[in-house]
Amino acid sequence: MLALVKTIRFETDEVISIELISNDTTPLPSFAAGDHIDIKLPNGLNKSYSLMNNPAEMGRYVLGILKDPSSKGGSKWIHEHLRVGMRLDISAPSNNFPLQERFQHTILVAGGIGVTPLLAMAHRLHGLKASFEIIYAAKSKGSAAFQDEVAQFSAPVHWHFDDVNASPPDLQHLIEERIKNRSLSSDDCQLYACGPEPMLNAFLTACDHLKLQHAYIERFKAPEAQASLETKTTYTVALKRSNKTIEVTPEMTLLQALRLNDIDVVTSCEEGVCGACETRVISGQPDHLDSVLSDQERSKNTVMMVCVSGCHSPLLELDL
Numbered sequence: 001m002l003a004l005v006k007t008i009r010f011e012t013d014e015v016i017s018i019e020l021i022s023n024d025t026t027p028l029p030s031f032a033a034g035d036h037i038d039i040k041l042p043n044g045l046n047k048s049y050s051l052m053n054n055p056a057e058m059g060r061y062v063l064g065i066l067k068d069p070s071s072k073g074g075s076k077w078i079h080e081h082l083r084v085g086m087r088l089d090i091s092a093p094s095n096n097f098p099l100q101e102r103f104q105h106t107i108l109v110a111g112g113i114g115v116t117p118l119l120a121m122a123h124r125l126h127g128l129k130a131s132f133e134i135i136y137a138a139k140s141k142g143s144a145a146f147q148d149e150v151a152q153f154s155a156p157v158h159w160h161f162d163d164v165n166a167s168p169p170d171l172q173h174l175i176e177e178r179i180k181n182r183s184l185s186s187d188d189c190q191l192y193a194c195g196p197e198p199m200l201n202a203f204l205t206a207c208d209h210l211k212l213q214h215a216y217i218e219r220f221k222a223p224e225a226q227a228s229l230e231t232k233t234t235y236t237v238a239l240k241r242s243n244k245t246i247e248v249t250p251e252m253t254l255l256q257a258l259r260l261n262d263i264d265v266v267t268s269c270e271e272g273v274c275g276a277c278e279t280r281v282i283s284g285q286p287d288h289l290d291s292v293l294s295d296q297e298r299s300k301n302t303v304m305m306v307c308v309s310g311c312h313s314p315l316l317e318l319d320l
């Protein structure tokens with residue numbers, strides 16, 4: 001669908017916020033905390049961005065976009081070419097980072113621009129009058145976007161700026177302190193984190209040490225893909241709807257093989273983090289290399305992210 005760019009605002013030197021509204025009389029679909037949309041840019045790239053405004057608001061989507069220095073044309077194009085009044089081809093909202101609403105307390109851990117999906121969660125929790133708090137870490141105060149938005153809730157906020165502290169946050173200490181102060185058990189509390197890879201790894205390690213099993217992350221980028229040896233062999237892919245059989249050799253990825261054979265696959269990040277390419281598996285044993293599926297979902301082998309994943313079995317049957 002097409003959405004109209006209503007406002008663009010500089011939030012920091014490197015971050016802009018973009019407000020999108022409907023391009024016609026049809027209202028934009030509602031969304032949930034943790035949702036993202038895919039934007040099909042005029043340069044052909046398809047990029048995913050989290051919705052950061054209050055999910056209770058109807059009729060507008062707000063995105064926060066960091067100009068990534070290693071951008072291949074996504075955030076760079078948006079920063080340099082997007083203007084108010086332009087129309088963007090966007091997907092309906094979808095969610096790989098759902099907020100659960102049954103816990104006594106929630107801790108939201110934001111790293112830099114990773115604050116965006118957590119802001120939508122904070123709005124939702126605030127609306128529910130639920131107990132929550134925020135840990136917001138950034139390289140410096142000047143680089144931390146949306147500070148007023150983070151501070152607007154009645155929830156406590158712990159700010160951490162690496163340049164002031166001369167180090168990244170000690171997440172294990174910060175989380176443990178909060179759990180102890182509230183006398184929470186691990187089943188009373190859920191945690192959500194979004195931010196750069198080292199911070200997410202530190203967060204997962206901290207939650208593991210503290211035995212907090214309700215800890216969820218959303219990545220910007222997939223961790224370095226660790227293709228297993230089994231993916232280095234040739235396998236056959238049977239495509240049920242296309243009625244085709246193709247070979248995937250060690251020199252190519254599954255996605256490359258599908259495209260070489262003119263199989264249309266919807267993709268966005270192509271790094272295994274957004275969920276856009278989720279495909280139903282009819283039979284076979286995928287080699288899951290994405291960051292979207294949980295361990296439980298992987299073990300079922302009923303869906304896979306074809307942009308990064310491969311196959312352990314000689315035959316993979318897909319609903320494509």
Ligand code: FES
Pocket residue numbers: 266267268269270271272273274275276277278290292305306307308
């Ligand atoms: S395109 Fe994003 S997970 Fe495959």
